[in-house]
Amino acid sequence: MLTNFRHPSADECVEHKRIRFFYAELQRGQFLLHYQPVVSTQALQPLYGEGLLRYCNSVLGFNPFSLLEDYGVMRHLDHCVVQHLIATLQANPDLHLGCNISAQSATFDEGWERTLATLAAAPQLAARLIIEITESTAFSNIAHAVDFVRRLQGVGCRVAVDDFGSGFGTLEFIQKCQPDIIKVDQGYVRRARDQALSEKTLEHLVGLCRTLAPVVVVEGIETIGDHALVLRAGGEWGQGYLFGHPSATPDGLADNLPIAG
Template sequence: MIHFPVFGLRTHMIRERRIGGKMAQIEIVEFLTDRRVGDQETARTSPSETFVIARLANREALALAYGREAVEKVRDEVLARARASLGSPSAAWWLDEIDLLLRISYRGSADAHPSLGEVQRRLAQPITVGEYLILPLLVAAAGSVDAGQSVSVGEVEPVIDALRQRVVRAQPALPAIGADAVSCARYRRDMASAAMVSDLLNCDGVVMAWQPVRSSDGSDEILYSEGLSRFIDTDGEALEPGIVVPALERTGLIRLLDHCVVLQTLERLRVHEYQRLGCNISAQSALLDEWWDDAIALLEANRELAQRFVIEITETAAFTDVNRTVQFVDHMRSLGCRIAIDDFGTGHAALRHVVALKPDIVKIDALFLRRCLEGDDADTETFRHLVGLAAACADAVVVEGVESEIGLVMALAAGAAWAQGYHLAAPALFLGRGDSQARSPRVNPWGAAPVPTIRRPDNERDRRWLAATFLLSLFLWIGIAGAWNAVT
């Protein structure tokens, strides 16, 4: 259980007021105050204490798409969730319109407390506002205070300012939405898609299909198998990833999906010790922060598992901060992971970004092989030079979208040692060598609470359909026989 200091009467009186702007920051400093020593106020720290700034990064977009009143409801719900998650009404407060301050005081075993990433994910769950489901985009930064140390009021404000600066650097680069009706309607559609994915994540509706990356020389050698996200709704119908994922990136909420996908992949690696697996994450997720706490803890505890894990960074969204992405890549590589750049040649990543990241694997987007097969000599030359450029940046080059034998020949002729596509293997929900599971291991990204089972189509409906078809056929033949007898 998390313990918090008991605050004085003046703080309780302030807590009843709705505050905002600069005055809020002054009152929050008083809110953090635990006692007076002479003329100087101090904030007493427990054995381990962390301050967190969680910024509502999509506030302006929500205000344009849903209105100011909806934003206030979102803020109220986020505050209520924060206080409930941390176990105290004195644990969270809005500094202003966008920044939420959390004060987390730990005592006892760390296992008894939720991680910062877990708290952040709880706050990011959908919020019902009228007919809409809205997901708050919270970008957080945390700073800890040494055990037993006292922090004066004058020292609190610089800490908060420093955390705010870190939050600004961590905000994803999102496309601006206009105030016109068309832009707002599109944002609401994207938010509805994000809310649907969040719901599927909570009820085991996101599964992984695995497609191997094979040697282009025709041998059976496999570099690794890539996990491709598949979205299954409550009726068992598959949803198109090409629509869902861009919506998550446009709203900045792709990390909800990436976190779940990474944990599913790591769990499968833990269960199947012979496999080498990889999964996609958005460039928006390639940052070292609280969202990665769970995954990094698993990788640090099992370096052998990390050596079989490939992190594919996609170029479909802009890098939030290239320097921070380099730090992320360096840290994950230090744990033993390999880094791949996906869809090379398209998207937002410039060549200088790829050079800075120093990936182990570069994957050529399928577009270039398709142009090579359908175009002229200039397209073939472009494809060959692109493969050569990728080979200069990474040890392994993979050509994606190999759908035919001639495509495989072209990839090999261009110098790519590895290939991926339906000609070599289609994505499958299970892999060979004793893997009899038809679905990926179930991982609950929200904690230890039981996950509701998603409703799937069963054989009963199929049996009813067959019975109805048989009866209709029988009646049809009886009718035909009766008509024939009447004629004859």
């Protein structure tokens, strides 16, 4: 007798249908990466382009990332995106590109082992790849996540901690894994626009991050005023609409193929 069985709620049924729809559309090649530049705040020279997932057919009508994380089924998407980015770098030897993965995916499995072998065999390609770990969910195991970062760095790949200061990330993890890049969440710039105390907070946060990683990127720079306050805060690298919107055809990209699901 099944004593713990329960029927899914109506909301859960809707969410399960959305997950199935998302992965079916991924399988059909209905998603592309659009690339947004990360640049020097002074010279405006690009560091790399961050690949952001975009749906080809209008809008999905729901946020797939939070949904996939809530149900623990983000890993397949992350593998597909990273493999797609590696293929893009192979076809475009002058580009430096990055993409996000969930903290849930930051632990090794067979898929990551295959990716690691590919990168180890192509160190020049690995040096042009940036893996950004998002803070939108907690790490399942910090020790495994630290090992994950170190092994990627060991084959020449750079690792970023994304949206720092917004969610589940911890200084313990950053101090242990020693990422190559820390990206300060865009909320700090938004709050600093109108509040002197928040501008001081941004300055202190940038200073702290500079002691933890060689490169600190401040996200959410949308206006000339944002740019000025980030410069005052000591931000040397930035990302946001002021420097460029996500584009399907960034400079130097030979072709932008759909992601294979």
